[in-house]
Amino acid sequence: DTAVSxxxxxxxxxxxNDKSIKCEQNLGHDTMYWYKQDSKKFLxxxxxxxxxxxxxxETVPNRFSPKSxxxxxxxxxxxxxxxGDSAVYFCxxxxxxxxxxxxxxxxxxx
Amino acid sequence: xxxxxxxxxxxxxxxxxxxxxxxxxxxxxxxxLFWYVQxxxxxxxxxxxxxxxxxxxxxxxxxxxxxxxxxxxxxxxxxxxxSDSAVYFCxxxxxxxxxxxxxxxxTRLQVTL
Numbered sequence: 700d701t702a703v704s705x706x707x708x709x710x711x712x713x714x715x716n717d718k719s720i721k722c723e724q725n726l727g728h729d730t731m732y733w734y735k736q737d738s739k740k741f742l743x744x745x746x747x748x749x750x751x752x753x754x755x756x757e758t759v760p761n762r763f764s765p766k767s768x769x770x771x772x773x774x775x776x777x778x779x780x781x782x783g784d785s786a787v788y789f790c791x792x793x794x795x796x797x798x799x800x801x802x803x804x805x806x807x808x809x
Numbered sequence: 810x811x812x813x814x815x816x817x818x819x820x821x822x823x824x825x826x827x828x829x830x831x832x833x834x835x836x837x838x839x840x841x842l843f844w845y846v847q848x849x850x851x852x853x854x855x856x857x858x859x860x861x862x863x864x865x866x867x868x869x870x871x872x873x874x875x876x877x878x879x880x881x882x883x884x885x886x887x888x889x890x891x892s893d894s895a896v897y898f899c900x901x902x903x904x905x906x907x908x909x910x911x912x913x914x915x916t917r918l919q920v921t922l
Contacts, residue, residue: 703852732909740896742853742912755909789852798910800845800852 702726703801705790711807712780720775720804722790730754730794731773733765736787736803745788748773780808811836815899815913822889822920830884830916832873832899840901842866842875842882843910847896856884856897889920 703724712718724731732755733745747755748767762778773790785808790801816831834840844856844866857866862877871886882899899913 734910740847740915740917742898742910742915744909744911747909791853797855797858800854802852 703790703792703799705788705801705804707804708802709805709807711809713809714780714782716780717776717778718780718806719777720788720790720806722773722775722801724771724790724792724799724801726792726799728792728794728799729770730792731767731770732791732793732798733773733775734789734791734800736789738786742789746773746775777806780806782808784808811840811901811903811911813899813901813911813913815897815916817914818896818917820916820918822918824891824920824922825888826920828884828886828889828893828918830897830899830918832882832884832913834880834882834899834901836880836901836903838903840903842873843900843902844871844873844882844884845898845900845912847898847915849895853898889918891920891922894918894920 706721730749732747736742745759746765751767764776767773787803789803791798812835841860843858845853846856857868859866859875865874873884896915896917898915900910
């Protein structure tokens, strides 16, 4: 019954590695998002896809590449991980002005 | 640009106390306004929303009124419970921006017995 799910929940990796986070929603929404929450709890939009098309890309380093194989999935791939990438990453989906968030993926880069 | 300013926390209250968390915004158009809540270790949940001036959003005893004249959307609850302890985020969204949410910095609420 989970509306927006993310995997993995925790991800610990070393600098320089490449990793992916997966997101799936079963709400039938056309639009999905990735947000980053830093250590001070500040939340910022990274990307948004509408029906598999990228519509928001908020000055995120090109090491981050979202991919949407279909409108129910939005994955985030990160190349050459850096210490500053450590954060909690939230996927969300929505319509109109309501967004539903996943449980988050806590990424720790060592 | 668009921005949301919230009062800094943490806010510590005794159970049954009255809660106010201030939120003001700056926007280039007419935004919709939201309060989201994040319980420890969880994702964000929409608490309430208001889409036009003078609208009042309410849920679970929380209320907030969209005040265009003061560009504010303060969150209030008459009697808080320990279970309300969480981080509260004020946010706005504008038409034509794919419903991108712009968040405030969050306010941590701690309610004690």
